[in-house]
Amino acid sequence: MAGQTNAFEMAQRQFDHVADLLKLDPQVREILRWPLREFAFRIPVRMDDGTIRVFQGFRVQHNDARGPNKGGIRFHPAETIDTVRALATWMTWKCAVADIPLGGGKGGVIVDPATLSVGEKERLCRGWVQQMWRNIGNRQDVPAPDVGTTPQMMGWMMDEYSKLVGEYTPGVITGKPVGGGGSLGRTEATGFGVIYTVREAMKHLGMDPKTCKVAIQGFGNVAQYAAIGYAEILGGKVICVSCWDRADRTSYTFTKEDGIDARFLMSITDQYGTIDKEAAKAAGYVIEPGDAWISKDVEILIPAALEGQINAETVQKISPRVRLIAEGANGPTTPEADEVIKERGIFVIPDFLCNAGGVTVSYFEGVQNDMNFYWTKEEVLEKLDTKMTLAFKSVLDMALQENVFMRDAAYMVAIARVVKAMELRGWI
Numbered sequence: 001m002a003g004q005t006n007a008f009e010m011a012q013r014q015f016d017h018v019a020d021l022l023k024l025d026p027q028v029r030e031i032l033r034w035p036l037r038e039f040a041f042r043i044p045v046r047m048d049d050g051t052i053r054v055f056q057g058f059r060v061q062h063n064d065a066r067g068p069n070k071g072g073i074r075f076h077p078a079e080t081i082d083t084v085r086a087l088a089t090w091m092t093w094k095c096a097v098a099d100i101p102l103g104g105g106k107g108g109v110i111v112d113p114a115t116l117s118v119g120e121k122e123r124l125c126r127g128w129v130q131q132m133w134r135n136i137g138n139r140q141d142v143p144a145p146d147v148g149t150t151p152q153m154m155g156w157m158m159d160e161y162s163k164l165v166g167e168y169t170p171g172v173i174t175g176k177p178v179g180g181g182g183s184l185g186r187t188e189a190t191g192f193g194v195i196y197t198v199r200e201a202m203k204h205l206g207m208d209p210k211t212c213k214v215a216i217q218g219f220g221n222v223a224q225y226a227a228i229g230y231a232e233i234l235g236g237k238v239i240c241v242s243c244w245d246r247a248d249r250t251s252y253t254f255t256k257e258d259g260i261d262a263r264f265l266m267s268i269t270d271q272y273g274t275i276d277k278e279a280a281k282a283a284g285y286v287i288e289p290g291d292a293w294i295s296k297d298v299e300i301l302i303p304a305a306l307e308g309q310i311n312a313e314t315v316q317k318i319s320p321r322v323r324l325i326a327e328g329a330n331g332p333t334t335p336e337a338d339e340v341i342k343e344r345g346i347f348v349i350p351d352f353l354c355n356a357g358g359v360t361v362s363y364f365e366g367v368q369n370d371m372n373f374y375w376t377k378e379e380v381l382e383k384l385d386t387k388m389t390l391a392f393k394s395v396l397d398m399a400l401q402e403n404v405f406m407r408d409a410a411y412m413v414a415i416a417r418v419v420k421a422m423e424l425r426g427w428i
Ligand code: GLU
Pocket: 070, 071, 072, 073, 094, 142, 143, 144, 145, 146, 147, 174, 175, 330, 355, 356, 358, 359, 360, 362
């Protein structure tokens, strides 16, 4: 998924760099460089035509010193154990930086969900839980959606787990549908969280949303609500988004210089994130192939798709006008590209800070499940804004105090919190 870049090597390189800066004890390093537990399993699924297909599933639990492991399950054809390891590791840092009492985990299945019928998807989700139910739970490890998985899938998984343990256990998984144990605001959470951190960064940099344009990569859940949030919360213009076109097996950028209408684009996007090109063209969008989003003449870039998208090659295409990169995706920037970005003085809101809104509302969902009492959407989003603003501030303070790049500062804040929890529990 990360092209030439192995995502887990990238996660380890980022960690090693900050571990060196912090002169971290080698024994502590040894604990944190690798996940504590990994599960790899096969999931046999009865297909609609009566045959059986066996899917490869994973769950990686990186570190649970601060609380139960937490993180999504990704359904993607290019999933590997290393992507899951990287994503699980980043979840540990994400929960720590957001200061929510959870550890890091991630799961996956090697599959293109668009090739499955609804019934096949349901059986695959239930099959995943049948393999993992002894090692997940609201006090052990709490999965959630990620790329390729949906609230409905979380609902099926929660149901399967509840049946296996013999009691209704909504808190075993988050990102469930509203009305089925889900939290209001979870759908918007990651994208809006991105925008709350963008707002804080713009204040710090003295940038005005009314005059600053944004280019977004992707048009999945994160990109959609980041686009809506930039326009509706901050009153600014997003001039493009991009999407993977399943039929053409390539990606396209959809641009409107006077501002895209994200809600309109959502109405012409299928459930796998492919925008209808004809409908977009009819509405005046310019459609260009591939990575046109990255060379747009804008002040802000929001990569909100997959890992490794800003790399040694694509980083060269970034316009001199860009002042801020807000990483909505996990791991969108490779260490090589990071060096170029640092030299150019572009301010980066690093992924596990920028996109922590999703897991923060997942945490709120678990809290509401435990209380069996549900908050309004306004309450959820207000609590989310408070958490994201505080997280941004703690990372910015660290960056200014230590005179380091924002990514290193985020690692410093996160590692210190995890190390502290390990000390308090007597692990080190
Ligand atoms: N998959 C999301 C992430 O990467 C959300 C995880 C969660 O809600 O647990 O942060």
